[in-house]
Amino acid sequence: MPSPTTAATTGAEGVKDAVFAARSVVKTYQMGEVAVHALNGVDLDLWPGEFVVLLGPSGSGKSTLLNILGGLDAPTSGDVFYRGEKLTAFNDSALTRYRRDHVGFVFQFYNLIPSLTARENVALITEIAPNPLDPVEALALVDLDKRKNHFPSQMSGGEQQRVAIARAVAKRPDVLLCDEPTGALDVHTGVLVLDAIQRVNAELGATTAVITHNAVIAKMADRVIHISDGRIAGEERNTKKVAASELEW
Amino acid sequence: MLSALDRKLLRDLRGMLGQAVMIALVVSAGVATWIESRTLLASLETTRDQFYERNNFADVFAKAKRAPNALSERVAELPGVARVETRIVEGVNLDVPGLDEPAVGTLISLPENREPVLNRVYLRRGRRLAPGRDDEVLASEKFVDANHLRVGDSVTAILNGRKKTLRIVGVVLSPEYVFMVKPGDLVPDPKRFGVFWMQEEALEMAFDMDGAFNDLAVGLAREADLEETLFRIDQLLEPYGGIGAYGRKDQLSHLLLTNDIDGLKVHGTVAPTIFLSVAAFLLNVVLSRVLALQREQIAALKAFGYSNVQIGWHYLKLVLLIILLGSAIGIPGGAFLARVFTQMIALVYQYPDLIIVLKPSVVATGVAAAGGAATLGAIGSIWQAVRVAPAEAMRPEPPASFKPSFFERIGMGAWVPNVARMIIRQLERRPARSVISVFAIALSVAIIIVGQFLQDAVDFTMEQQFFRVQRFDMMVATIEPDTPDILYELQHAPGVLRAEPLRTVSARLHNGQHERRVSLVGLPEGGQLFRLVDSSGAVYPPPTGGLMLSAKLARLLHVEAGGVVRVETLEGQRPDEDVPVISLIDDLQGLNAYTTLDGLNRFMGEGPRINAAYLQTDSELKLQTFRDLKDTPKVASVTVKRNALESFHDTVAKNLGTMKKINLFFACIIAVGVVYNSARIALSERSRELATLRVVGFTRGEISTILLGELGLLTLVALPFGWVMGYGFAWGLTAMVDQEVFRFPLVVERSTYGIATSVVLAASAASGLLVRRSLDHLDLIAVLKSRD
């Protein structure tokens, strides 16, 4: 693992080594007369295998940033590199390819397919991925192999979210992007979900970025990046990572 | 000022514009077919009744050989008889300028110096006959138009063996010939058959009928007993060669008008019912979806104090707006269709004018029926949505629950890919909706099949009648039954390759109280030019020792093969005896009774006699043949098969083509309406899922497969049902068109299934593509932000 500097970014040469490198990323939404500046010039590098928490208040631009990194959205200006490749130059089908092959997403509202069982939801992804885990194996990673034949409507929110994590990791993604994965969950289930994410990060070595506005969760991270008003307001390294099960809030 | 709620209504409508328009189109088809058929029906009935009324169409018709004029007074004295008109009616050969082929005409006498009391003619152009002019005629309009003749032009007719030039002074229409066909034909051939009215005296002279008549028309009083009157008239005419009186229902022109009107009555209820039912179904599913999406809005409205009825009415207004839109298209559409059909009818009917009156009551009932059907379709889903308690509605709907599909339950799950699994489970989750969608798509397949089937049936009929049954080129009829010497003469006419004799005799067939007037046909044994072929293609020889009846005739008489009918002949010595029914033939046209020529002559108690012949001719020598036949005095008429075939094409085929186009258009509306709406709803219900799949790396093509696969599956499942349904409709139609004149063979060609299938597939694909476009604009990020 290259040693990260104290700054959130390195020089241009860092672009090749970083998993993600964002340079002067600006995202502006035109809402009629008013322009909403969701991102105001963000520079950021994420390193292989890292567990990063993006922390910031609601509306600060976290989701916008994550969506751009995940290839769901394009910045208004600035560039984003993925392993040295300029993501911002990709067309729609290249972005689809990129998401399919490299990115695992976990969303606040799970977004499972209600007509498919847990195993089938995972299989949906493994069927199109080049080097996937077995769906049941992926479910085992989040402790849900026993519920593989249940439909989403038969599972609790926390279980659904863990299925979503299994679905995200089953393709062995290079990066795992989680947008408020515990936002809709109570503390106890939230911990189970975070524990699953942490385990996946450790066992598969995927670079993991978790968005939250909950400062407690930041204790799990290798690195915490503070975002406010569409900028990076600062970052810190945790000298001691706390296990999800030990979090308290 | 629009209330805020009404403004929401308009925005909601804009949000579902495509769907609203598609439903409105189906509604408009219902309204249009209703208005079209009712308007046409009303105008056909009133036009006919007015025309009959104004021109004193007779109630009873009778023919005789030669009856003294004094007999008319005895007829007038019969109970129930209000008016009597006697006439001389004769068939003649015509020489029409510019027409090589033989044409025939019917000459009808008009009384001198007065209007006839019955069957008056309507003068379209020119003038009436001048008194004392024996060379003037009034001619039927279709004949004049078809031959590009004008008032003042002349035609030559052979009257009783003498050529006479007849000058057309007026062009007329007659209630007796609204549908003008040569006796024995089924479709009009106005170029080669005309009806002419001339001074009575001229006809008396030409046909030796001084002080006599051979045609009787009777007007009945309101309370008259038709059967009784017919019987009495027959008694009076019998000594004078009467061949049986008949009422309007057996008058050819009237019979065909009635057939058409009856057909319209059926079509006029079936088509609107189909369209409005489909519209009701579509409104139900579309509204259910809209209401599900607005669940929380409804809860909020209720929380603020709107009542269930107010909210229900709010959504009902949305439905009524769609009906309004549909009616706005359907009313002019119906008027347009009524005009199109009128033009079709004008091709074959002769009326002074067919007035199309768009009755407000018809429009009102059409719109009301549409509104009623729509309300019926919508009310259930509205009620269900409105009924939910506000607190419950505020909570988002729980995730839809699914279960393993049928295929998986029977253990075939392993073979089903995940995408197919999603599709099948979706469809199984709402079985009623899926079944009705399949049914509606199948319906559009079936509608196209019936439309094309009409073509198949007509093609088959043409092939059957004109090529398998009739293998002659021409048929000649003699003025009177003659010795077979005439056949020898015909055989030696230029261009004639072969001639076969036949004899026809007018007769009544009785079985108990059942009775039918027919022509007995005696065919030579071993004849090749006219064959008895049934609809399966089997060929039969003419039966010896009895009759072969059309199956339809046997049904009407309630007899079966092996039974006996009483044959009351109406010519010659009028033998009247029981005759065995040897066999039945499943034929397509007319009510026929066949036997052998020898058998018929024996029955008549006469020596060998014939009154017609079938000719096979050399088409190279056609003109010589015509000329020779024209100059043969004994020949009363010549029918050229090819001409009959052509006129069949010109009328039936042309109208059929128009009907097929209209039919296809409507079927497409149903197919597109159903598939497009299914697609939109599937998209709306599935957009979150599909966007999620896009996010995790599925391509546009892949998610299209999921969405369109569902539609494709519905369509594919619907196809075979549609084929079966279409065949069933065709069968129903043949049962309905089981007429005395025409019967439909139940033949549905493979190409018909093919056309129906491809049209519906194309309509589905088009709807799919319309929806696919919106798939390309799915908002990937928005779906991640909201719960549902």
Ligand SMILES: Nc1ncnc2c1ncn2[C@@H]1O[C@H](COP(=O)(O)OP(=O)(O)O)[C@@H](O)[C@H]1O
């Ligand atoms: N599609 C959009 N249109 C307009 N404004 C948007 C859109 N998406 C996000 N924003 C605005 O951009 C800002 C950042 O949003 P977001 O990235 O979702 O914040 P966070 O995830 O940190 O809560 C907010 O002010 C939000 O209102």
Ligand SMILES: [Mg+2]
């Ligand atoms: Mg966010």
